[in-house]
Amino acid sequence: MQNKPQLTVVKIGGNVIDNPDALKAFLADFALVEGYKILVHGGGKIATKTAEGLGITAVFHEGRRITDKPMLDVAVMTYAGLINKDITAQLQSLGNNAIGFTGADGNLILSEKRKNAAVDFGFVGDVISVADELLKVLLLQNIVPVFCAVTHDGKGQLLNTNADTIAAELAVACSAHFDVKLLYCFEKKGVLTDVENEDSVIKNLTFENYQELREQGAIHSGMLPKLENCFNALNRGVTSIGIGSPEMIKGGSDYTLITP
Amino acid sequence: MQNKPQLTVVKIGGNVIDNPDALKAFLADFALVEGYKILVHGGGKIATKTAEGLGITAVFHEGRRITDKPMLDVAVMTYAGLINKDITAQLQSLGNNAIGFTGADGNLILSEKRKNAAVDFGFVGDVISVADELLKVLLLQNIVPVFCAVTHDGKGQLLNTNADTIAAELAVACSAHFDVKLLYCFEKKGVLTDVENEDSVIKNLTFENYQELREQGAIHSGMLPKLENCFNALNRGVTSIGIGSPEMIKGGSDYTLITP
Incomplete structure (x- = not known):
């Protein structure tokens, strides 16, 4: 790798x-x-x-x-x-x-x-x-x-x-x-635990803590299909996935980093 | 070459x-x-x-x-x-x-x-x-x-x-x-000596016979700028140029072949 x-x-x-x-x-x-x-x-x-x-x-x-x-x-x-x-x-x-x-x-x-x-x-x-x-x-x-x-x-x-x-x-x-x-x-800073609060970005998601957060209802339901697709892509060889604002590409803001 | x-x-x-x-x-x-x-x-x-x-x-x-x-x-x-x-x-x-x-x-x-x-x-x-x-x-x-x-x-x-x-x-x-x-x-069979007659295709043009035909007024004036561009392209390295109907690409009709 x-x-x-x-x-x-x-x-x-x-x-x-x-x-x-x-x-x-x-x-x-x-x-x-x-x-x-x-x-x-x-x-x-x-x-x-x-x-x-x-x-x-x-x-x-x-x-x-x-x-x-x-x-x-x-x-x-x-x-x-x-x-x-x-x-x-x-x-x-x-x-x-x-x-x-x-x-x-x-x-x-x-x-x-x-x-x-x-x-x-x-x-x-x-x-x-x-x-x-x-x-x-x-x-x-x-x-x-x-x-x-x-x-x-x-x-x-x-x-x-x-x-x-x-x-x-x-x-x-x-x-x-x-x-x-x-x-x-996208239009948010990342995956949020509180959709009303841009400061509630989950900075790191692995499949393990994703499952926990999902069971707790801590992730907005609208994000779940997107995240399922992300874990699918990680399972198929992608190293890491970021979800966040366009500022993310220059490291200019918090974002959600998803790894297997 | x-x-x-x-x-x-x-x-x-x-x-x-x-x-x-x-x-x-x-x-x-x-x-x-x-x-x-x-x-x-x-x-x-x-x-x-x-x-x-x-x-x-x-x-x-x-x-x-x-x-x-x-x-x-x-x-x-x-x-x-x-x-x-x-x-x-x-x-x-x-x-x-x-x-x-x-x-x-x-x-x-x-x-x-x-x-x-x-x-x-x-x-x-x-x-x-x-x-x-x-x-x-x-x-x-x-x-x-x-x-x-x-x-x-x-x-x-x-x-x-x-x-x-x-x-x-x-x-x-x-x-x-x-x-x-x-x-x-293009929409004609080639460079024509008589624009009304599709059978008047000039099959071969070299710069020499082009000049003669032009002086004789045997080429429709509307074609002259196109032909000037063709001879220019031949001077700059292109081997040959065909002007004719789309059938030309499969050798399915007469067309005008222009060479230096």
Whole structure:
């Protein structure tokens, strides 16, 4: 393990992407992260705004979004087009040799259309595999891959895919070649014992104390699926996972460090 | 020269992109092109349609299009997003390991905002340099690069750039490592002596007979700038250039072959 080179996989969401100043500040910090690195970004309000502008209405089924063809096109336009290429150009100006990717590019992330007996969620994909050998070649060329939340099914169809999942799957696949740290940046400082109190960050979580805290009801229920996914990723080879604010990537704030 | 591997650079325009069936047929042919290859695509009516949908009006100055910020965003959404990623996913399904690029990705095409004393054309870039070493690494990995008509200035700004120029600059830069054939697919069968007659294709053009034909007025004036650019690319290292219909790439029709 110790001999593998370090790789940091960072995921950012709408809270950073929707604010041009916050995005700029984040990218300046990200550009300074040493070692090999990958950035994964979610969507943002620009997708909703573009859909509205084009007169496309979001379709929901029991509160869950359905990605129909017009909405997939908007996702591809805004995530893979506008947002991804803006981030790539900004990182280039900061001296990082970024390349923006969907999962279709280089077959980097192959997925399959979500199967659900009851509901057709539309053009939504669940990850099947990651082309870790090509990713390794690119990283060793000092390329900084920037992934958006779009993958493909290998049969010509693009699919919208959850950005948190993409980050986790990239981190797991790359752990074959790298010592991988996965950082989830979100709107809180970390996993909190009291959601009202930003100072209640749990600084260290292992599977053992996670189980204790969960039984005590000390972790907000909304965080439990995210944490289950984190422990799953750790079981599959990721070395450590951080959950916190974007400041986390420069060590500028407390955050939750999750280890096996 | 003989020892360099073969590279084919193919450029397609709106006439192929605007017609899903034509695009599908073209990509099936392109996927079968042997050796290293690069695809460059222009825009298409989808950009105009998206702009209209979003209520963005095209700005012109003396008949020439001005790319203002909203129009640049539409170009990035449709060229780098929708069109580029659709082509990439289709090529993947055909067994070509395609990656879709703007010039910002990997700093592959650096450009500068067009300088013009009289008119500000907006976010339009003229190519300065191509990262041929990285392109070579990618090609030797059997990656099929797919370029859209977007580049960047290295300072964080994306720029709209003529797809014909991108194809020529890629071909010239790659001729340092490859024996490069550049194929321009367009709506005619080739350079015609009689624009009304598709059977009047000039099958072979060298600089010598081009000069003669030009003096005789046997070449339509609209083709002259394109041909001047072709001879310029040949002077800078490209081995040969084809101008013809998309059928040309599979040898399925007459076309104009231009050599020094």
